[in-house]
Amino acid sequence: MRHIVVTGGGTGIGRAIAAAFAERGDQVVITGRRKEVLDRAVAELGADVRAVAFDGADPAQVEAALPELPERIDVLVNNAGGNRDRTSPSAPEAGLAGVAAAWQANLDANVLTAVLLTTALRDRLNPGGRVINFSSIAAHRGGSGSYGAAKAAVENWNLTLAQEVGPEGITANVIAPGYISETEFFGPEGISPERLAWNVGQTVNKRHGVPADIVATTLFLASPEAGHLTAQVFHLDGGTIAGR
Numbered sequence: 715m716r717h718i719v720v721t722g723g724g725t726g727i728g729r730a731i732a733a734a735f736a737e738r739g740d741q742v743v744i745t746g747r748r749k750e751v752l753d754r755a756v757a758e759l760g761a762d763v764r765a766v767a768f769d770g771a772d773p774a775q776v777e778a779a780l781p782e783l784p785e786r787i788d789v790l791v792n793n794a795g796g797n798r799d800r801t802s803p804s805a806p807e808a809g810l811a812g813v814a815a816a817w818q819a820n821l822d823a824n825v826l827t828a829v830l831l832t833t834a835l836r837d838r839l840n841p842g843g844r845v846i847n848f849s850s851i852a853a854h855r856g857g858s859g860s861y862g863a864a865k866a867a868v869e870n871w872n873l874t875l876a877q878e879v880g881p882e883g884i885t886a887n888v889i890a891p892g893y894i895s896e897t898e899f900f901g902p903e904g905i906s907p908e909r910l911a912w913n914v915g916q917t918v919n920k921r922h923g924v925p926a927d928i929v930a931t932t933l934f935l936a937s938p939e940a941g942h943l944t945a946q947v948f949h950l951d952g953g954t955i956a957g958r
């Protein structure tokens with residue numbers, strides 16, 4: 715039985731990942747800021763899942779949560795994040811203070827949530843453990859401003875992390891999804907039909923992703939067989955960003 719931590723595990727991709735680990739008999743802790751969302755997920759996902767609510771971008775909240783997180787961890791999935799530009803756009807009209815706040819919001823949500831918790835839990839990672847971080851297709855093409863830049867930062871930080879933990883047989887990899895349905899990423903209104911068609915049109919398999927696509931790769935990266943696979947970015951985007 716392994717101990718798994720999935721940040722942002724109350725909704726979308728993270729929830730699907732938490733469900734898959736729990737189905738396989740692992741003990742799973744899900745995190746997020748909204749306690750009621752986490753509690754609902756726990757009620758639906760069963761006894762092998764429990765929730766710890768905190769803001770992963772707030773150092774004090776991360777520290778306060780540590781006693782509730784597992785003493786030993788086999789897999790840390792840093793899935794929490796999202797594009798804060800949807801709610802606080804970094805347009806020039808916002809003034810420089812507005813631009814700074816918008817950039818900080820995306821760095822907080824996508825970089826600090828991963829860096830702070832990984833740093834705090836570093837000594838709890840078992841030998842042979844796994845860290846799986848989340849980037850986005852946005853890190854590999856223009857048009858996403860501070861969100862894409864924040865995800866690019868996650869990818870570079872993952873390289874340093876992989877070097878640090880590698881000697882203990884711990885791997886650190888990044889999943890960079892294209893558009894994935896069944897999440898809260900695009901807010902309550904969801905993705906527009908035009909934006910969806912644009913995304914699907916750029917894939918080679920002419921479909922969008924679903925959480926199960928991400929789950930399959932996450933489970934593989936978390937498996938003992940994937941021990942020689944580290945410091946990589948996996949583009950789960952239907953071939954939009956082509957590998958070479």
Ligand SMILES: NC(=O)c1ccc[n+]([C@@H]2O[C@H](COP(=O)([O-])OP(=O)(O)OC[C@H]3O[C@@H](n4cnc5c(N)ncnc54)[C@H](OP(=O)(O)O)[C@@H]3O)[C@@H](O)[C@H]2O)c1
Pocket residue numbers: 721722723724725726727728745746747748749751768769770771793794795796797822823827848849850851890891892893894895897898899
């Ligand atoms: N869906 C897509 O098309 C897509 C594409 C590329 C990349 N991604 C990435 O995939 C990951 C999962 O997103 P998703 O699509 O599943 O969207 P989602 O349903 O909005 O899930 C994001 C989760 O992160 C949590 N979270 C956000 N900020 C947090 C913070 N400061 N502290 C703790 N938890 C926080 C949210 O919970 P609370 O709000 O309760 O905190 C939420 O459960 C994200 O990193 C996202 O950037 C998604």
